[in-house]
Amino acid sequence: MDEATRAAFRVEGDWPMLRRHRIRWAECDLYAHVNHTAYLTLFEDLRVAFWEGLGGRFGQDAIGPVVGTLEVRYLRPAGFGDEVLLTCRTASVRRSSFVHEYAMWRADGLACSARGIIVVTAGPVKAAIPEAMRDAMIAQGARSE
Amino acid sequence: MDEATRAAFRVEGDWPMLRRHRIRWAECDLYAHVNHTAYLTLFEDLRVAFWEGLGGRFGQDAIGPVVGTLEVRYLRPAGFGDEVLLTCRTASVRRSSFVHEYAMWRADGLACSARGIIVVTAGPVKAAIPEAMRDAMIAQGARSE
Amino acid sequence: MDEATRAAFRVEGDWPMLRRHRIRWAECDLYAHVNHTAYLTLFEDLRVAFWEGLGGRFGQDAIGPVVGTLEVRYLRPAGFGDEVLLTCRTASVRRSSFVHEYAMWRADGLACSARGIIVVTAGPVKAAIPEAMRDAMIAQGARSE
Amino acid sequence: MDEATRAAFRVEGDWPMLRRHRIRWAECDLYAHVNHTAYLTLFEDLRVAFWEGLGGRFGQDAIGPVVGTLEVRYLRPAGFGDEVLLTCRTASVRRSSFVHEYAMWRADGLACSARGIIVVTAGPVKAAIPEAMRDAMIAQGARSE
Numbered sequence: 001m002d003e004a005t006r007a008a009f010r011v012e013g014d015w016p017m018l019r020r021h022r023i024r025w026a027e028c029d030l031y032a033h034v035n036h037t038a039y040l041t042l043f044e045d046l047r048v049a050f051w052e053g054l055g056g057r058f059g060q061d062a063i064g065p066v067v068g069t070l071e072v073r074y075l076r077p078a079g080f081g082d083e084v085l086l087t088c089r090t091a092s093v094r095r096s097s098f099v100h101e102y103a104m105w106r107a108d109g110l111a112c113s114a115r116g117i118i119v120v121t122a123g124p125v126k127a128a129i130p131e132a133m134r135d136a137m138i139a140q141g142a143r144s145e
Numbered sequence: 146m147d148e149a150t151r152a153a154f155r156v157e158g159d160w161p162m163l164r165r166h167r168i169r170w171a172e173c174d175l176y177a178h179v180n181h182t183a184y185l186t187l188f189e190d191l192r193v194a195f196w197e198g199l200g201g202r203f204g205q206d207a208i209g210p211v212v213g214t215l216e217v218r219y220l221r222p223a224g225f226g227d228e229v230l231l232t233c234r235t236a237s238v239r240r241s242s243f244v245h246e247y248a249m250w251r252a253d254g255l256a257c258s259a260r261g262i263i264v265v266t267a268g269p270v271k272a273a274i275p276e277a278m279r280d281a282m283i284a285q286g287a288r289s290e
Numbered sequence: 291m292d293e294a295t296r297a298a299f300r301v302e303g304d305w306p307m308l309r310r311h312r313i314r315w316a317e318c319d320l321y322a323h324v325n326h327t328a329y330l331t332l333f334e335d336l337r338v339a340f341w342e343g344l345g346g347r348f349g350q351d352a353i354g355p356v357v358g359t360l361e362v363r364y365l366r367p368a369g370f371g372d373e374v375l376l377t378c379r380t381a382s383v384r385r386s387s388f389v390h391e392y393a394m395w396r397a398d399g400l401a402c403s404a405r406g407i408i409v410v411t412a413g414p415v416k417a418a419i420p421e422a423m424r425d426a427m428i429a430q431g432a433r434s435e
Numbered sequence: 436m437d438e439a440t441r442a443a444f445r446v447e448g449d450w451p452m453l454r455r456h457r458i459r460w461a462e463c464d465l466y467a468h469v470n471h472t473a474y475l476t477l478f479e480d481l482r483v484a485f486w487e488g489l490g491g492r493f494g495q496d497a498i499g500p501v502v503g504t505l506e507v508r509y510l511r512p513a514g515f516g517d518e519v520l521l522t523c524r525t526a527s528v529r530r531s532s533f534v535h536e537y538a539m540w541r542a543d544g545l546a547c548s549a550r551g552i553i554v555v556t557a558g559p560v561k562a563a564i565p566e567a568m569r570d571a572m573i574a575q576g577a578r579s580e
Contacts, residue, residue, distance in 0.1 A: 025319065025483050025493070026327075026476045030203065030370060032320050032494075036189070036212045037182040041461045044181070048460050058175065058460070058515060059467075060350075066222075067181045072215045080320060080493060170338050170348070171331045174460065175467050175515060177349075182461075186316045193315050203315070203370060204322075205495075225348060225465060320493065326479070326502045327472040334471070348465065357471045360507045367501075 005085065009105035015087035016140045017050060023082045033077035039112045040072070043102035046088035047118065050100075054133045063120055063127040068097065070116040078104060078111045090142035091115070093134055096126040098142065150230065154250035160232035161285045162195060168227045178222035184257045185217070188247035191233035192263065195245075199278045208265055208272040213242065215261040223249060223256045235287035236260070238279055241271040243287065295375065299395035305377035306430045307340060313372045323367035329402045330362070333392035336378035337408065340390075344423045353410055353417040358387065360406040368394060368401045380432035381405070383424055386416040388432065440520065444540035450522035451575045452485060458517045468512035474547045475507070478537035481523035482553065485535075489568045498555055498562040503532065505551040513539060513546045525577035526550070528569055531561040533577065 001011065001018055027038035048058070051065050058064050078084055084104050091099040102114040120127050129137075138144055146156065146163055172183035193203070196210050203209050223229055229249050236244040247259045265272050274282075283289055291301065291308055317328035338348070341355050348354050368374055374394050381389040387409045394402045410417050419427075428434055436446065436453055462473035483493070486500050493499050513519055519539050526534040537549045555562050564572075573579055 024476075024480055026325065026479060028320050029315065030318050030320065030322050031205075031209075031211075035316065036215070037185045037316075040182045040185070041459075044461060045459055052516075060176075064176075066176075067219055069219065070181070070215070070217045072217075074212055074214065077211075081487075169331075169335055170464065171334060171470065171472075173465050175463050175465065177465050180461065186314075189316060190314055197371075226342075321495075321499075321501075326505070327475045330472045330475070350466075354466075356466075356512075357509055359509065360471070360505070362505045362507075364502055364504065 001087075009085040009107065010109040011085065011087065011103075011105055012110070013089075014141060015089050015103070017046060017053075017088040019046065019049075019086045021084050021086055023078050023080055023084065025080060028080045031077070032079050034079070036072075036074060039074070039078075039104055040070070040114065042086055042104065043088070043114055046086055046102060047100060050088055050090075054136050056133065060123075063122045065098075065118045066121050068117040068119040070114055072112065072114040074112050076106060076108065076111045078106055082106060084111065090137045090140060092143040092145045093129065093137045094145050096120050096128055098129070098137060146232075154230040154252065155254040156230065156232065156248075156250055157255070158234075159286060160234050160248070162191060162198075162233040164191060164194075164231045166229050166231055168223050168225055168229065170225060173225045176222070177224050179224070181217075181219060184219070184223075184249055185215070185259065187231055187249065188233070188259055191231055191247060192245060195233055195235075199281050201278065205268075208267045210243075210263045211266050213262040213264040215259055217257065217259040219257050221251060221253065221256045223251055227251055229256065235282045235285060237288040237290045238274065238282045239290050241265050241273055243274070243282060291377075299375040299397065300399040301375065301377065301393075301395055302400070303379075304431060305379050305393070307336060307343075307378040309336065309339075309376045311374050311376055313368050313370055313374065315370060318370045321367070322369050324369070326362075326364060329364070329368075329394055330360070330404065332376055332394065333378070333404055336376055336392060337390060340378055340380075344426050346423065350413075353412045355388075355408045356411050358407040358409040360404055362402065362404040364402050366396060366398065366401045368396055372396060374401065380427045380430060382433040382435045383419065383427045384435050386410050386418050388419070388427060436522075444520040444542065445544040446520065446522065446538075446540055447545070448524075449576060450524050450538070452481060452488075452523040454481060454484075454521045456519050456521055458513050458515055458519065460515060463515045466512070467514050469514070471507075471509060474509070474513075474539055475505070475549065477521055477539065478523070478549055481521055481537060482535060485523055485525075489571050491568065495558075498557045500533075500553045501556050503552040503554040505549060507547065507549040509547050511541060511543065511546045513541055517541060519546065525572045525575060527578040527580045528564065528572045529580050531555050531563055533564070533572060 029035045104112045242264045249257045319325045392404045539547045
C-alpha cells in the first residue's frame, strides 16, 4: 500500500491485500447506507481473490474456504457513491483453517471491520491446507498455529 | 413455541419470537448452500418484525435499530429447499441499545447463531429507547443493564 | 383464488398460483421502493414452487427451468412493508419451453407484471418437458403449441 | 471502444459506455451461472454511472431515472469468474423518458441483452429531462422523439 492511499483512507496496520470500491446503488437501503450484509459480500470478494491468488480454485471438486465464524463491527455507515478502500489480511493459519481480517475504510477512517475463522473443506468435511498455501499465508504475515 | 416445533428442530433455550422459512433459490450459492450473508438477511427480517411488534416504525423521521456489532457462528450449512426455523430474542437492553440473539434451526438442530449489539438511532445520532419499548423487551425476557 | 382476495388486490384474470408477501427491508432501495430486481426474485420463488408442484426437482442431475427471455412492466412501485399478492400462470407450453406470466398486486391493483420464455434444460442443452408435466400445465390453463 | 476490446468480446454495434467486470461469487447460483437478476443489477450500475455522467444526482430531492419496462434476453449463461464486458447506450429520448440498451459480452460474444424504458421522476411524478441532459444523450447517439 502506497503512502498516498494510506493517508487518503487513514488506514492503520498492515494489509497485504487491498481493493478500491465505489458503493453501488444495490448495496444501499432506505437509510441510504450500505446494508449490513453488503459489507460482507465485499469482504467475500476479497476472500475469493485471496484464495485464487494462492492458487486455489472453486467448484464441487476443489477444496475451498467456508466461513465458520464472523465478528463484525460497524463503525461508520458508508453511503451511496462513497469511494472506499477494502483490505484483507490473514492473521493466523492452522491445519485446516485460517483467521481472516477484513476492513472497509472511508476518507475519515475505518467504516467496518470483520474477523472470521475460515475453514477449508472438501465438500462436507475439513481438508488440510496444502503446504504451499500455508507457506504463502505465512510469507504474507500470518502466524502459524 | 409449542413442543412439536421445539422437537422438530431440536431447539434449545427460550425464544419468544419464531418464524418458519423455506430456503430460497436466491439464497443459495454454487455449493448449494445458503450464502453466509443470506442468514443475516433472514435475521434482519426478524429484527424488523421485532421492532414493529414493539410499536416501532422505519423511515427518515423515526428512530430505528441499526446493527452495531454482529458475531455469527455457522455450524451446519442449510441448503436449497430446507425447511428451517428462525428464532430471535433480546438478551439485554440499555439506554439506547439492546443485544439481540438469532438462530436458524434445521431438523438436526442449530444451523447458525448470531448475537449483535443493536443501536437505536435518530439519523446519525443515538436515541433513547422509549420506556414502553424497554418495558416490553424486559417483559419478553431481556435483562436491563 | 377466493373473491375476498381478488377484491382486496383488484386482481384481473385467472391465476392458478398465488402467494401473499410482505415487502422486506432488504428488497427496498434508497427511494424506499422495491428494487427492480427484487420483483424478479419473488417471481423466481413462484417459478421454483411451480416446478416442484409439477414434480420437478433442482440439481446438477435434474432437468430444470431456465429463464430465456423476460419482459417486465413496472407500473406502481411497491414500498417497504406493503402487503402484496404474487401470482403466476402458464400461458403456453412447447416441447422444451413454456411461457410464464407473473404479477405483483397491491391494494390498488397491479404493481408489476412480467412474461418470460422459460426453457427446460439438462445442463447446457434443451430437454423435452415430460408428458405428465405438459399435461399438468395444460390442465392449469396453458395453451399447447 | 478500442478494436482489441471489440475483438476480445466479439462486440457488435456502437456502445458509448463500457465497463469490464469479473463475475462474482455472490452473483452465481446453484448452477454456477449468474442469477438472472444479477445481470440487471450490473446494468443498473451502468445506468447510475450514465446518469451521473450527465450531471445527474440521486436522492430524495433530485430527479432520477426509474425503470418503467425491461425486456431481457438471456443468450449464453455467464459463470463464476468469467471476464465480461458490460455496455450501455441510449437508443432514444423523449420529454421525460429515454430508452436504454444494455449488453453483457463474453469471449464468445453476446451473453445477455436488455432494453428498457427509463422514466425520469421527481418522487412519484414524471419530470422533464433537463435540456443539457437531452443534448448530451443525443450527442452520444440517442434519437430524439
